[in-house]
Amino acid sequence: MVRSYPFRFVLAAVLGMAVSQLAVAQAPAARPASPGLGGPVIPGVCFLSREAVLANSKVAVYASSRIKQITADAQAEIDRERKPLEDQLTALRAQASKLPADQLRAQEKALGEKFAPIQAKAELRKREIEKTRANALETISEQAQPQIAAVYTQKSCGVLFDRNMALGGNFTNDLTPAVVAALDGRLTSIPIERVTLAPGKP
Numbered sequence: 001m002v003r004s005y006p007f008r009f010v011l012a013a014v015l016g017m018a019v020s021q022l023a024v025a026q027a028p029a030a031r032p033a034s035p036g037l038g039g040p041v042i043p044g045v046c047f048l049s050r051e052a053v054l055a056n057s058k059v060a061v062y063a064s065s066r067i068k069q070i071t072a073d074a075q076a077e078i079d080r081e082r083k084p085l086e087d088q089l090t091a092l093r094a095q096a097s098k099l100p101a102d103q104l105r106a107q108e109k110a111l112g113e114k115f116a117p118i119q120a121k122a123e124l125r126k127r128e129i130e131k132t133r134a135n136a137l138e139t140i141s142e143q144a145q146p147q148i149a150a151v152y153t154q155k156s157c158g159v160l161f162d163r164n165m166a167l168g169g170n171f172t173n174d175l176t177p178a179v180v181a182a183l184d185g186r187l188t189s190i191p192i193e194r195v196t197l198a199p200g201k202p
Helices: 012-022 050-056 058-098 101-154 176-186
Strands: 045-048 159-162
Touching: 045 176, 050 058, 050 101, 050 176, 058 101, 058 176, 101 176
Parallel strands: 045 159
Antiparallel strands: none
C-alpha cells in the first residue's frame, strides 16, 4: 500500500494570526467594546482600545492586506514545488499493485525524501511570515504611541485604562476614535516585505 502524503503545506495558521491582530476589529473604533452603563463622566479618566487601533486604522488594514498577499505568494511557491511530487505519487499509486513490495517501498521512501525539503521550506515560510507580522505590529504600535500621547493631553486625561477591560460605564472619554483618526492622518501604509530567516532559525 502506498503511503499517503497529504501535504497541503497551508500557511493559513500564520495568516489567521495576522488577520486576527491586524485586520479583524473586535469592535468598531467609534463604539466601546463593552456596553456603556451610563453614569457620570469622571474627569481625567480615559479609555483606549489598542486592539481597535490595530484593527481599524488605515495602516493596519493595509498591513493586513499586505501580509495576506505575502502569505498567498508563499503558498503558491510551495504549491509549485509540491505539484510534480504529487503527480509522481499519483503515478506510483496507479502502479502499486504491479510492483514488488520491496520496489514499492524503495520508491515510496525516495518520494518521501523529496517531500521533506518542501515541508521544511513551508515551515520556514511560516516562521518568516510570523516574524513579518510581528515587525508590522511593532512598527504600527510605535507610530501610534505619539498619537495616543497627543490625544491623551488634548483630552486632559489623568489616567488611561484599557477599554476592553472595562465591564461597563460612561465611555465618553474613549480616546480610540481620535487616536485612529490621528494615526490615519499620520500614515496609511508602511513598507512590508517578507522577513528572510536562515533555515532552522526560530
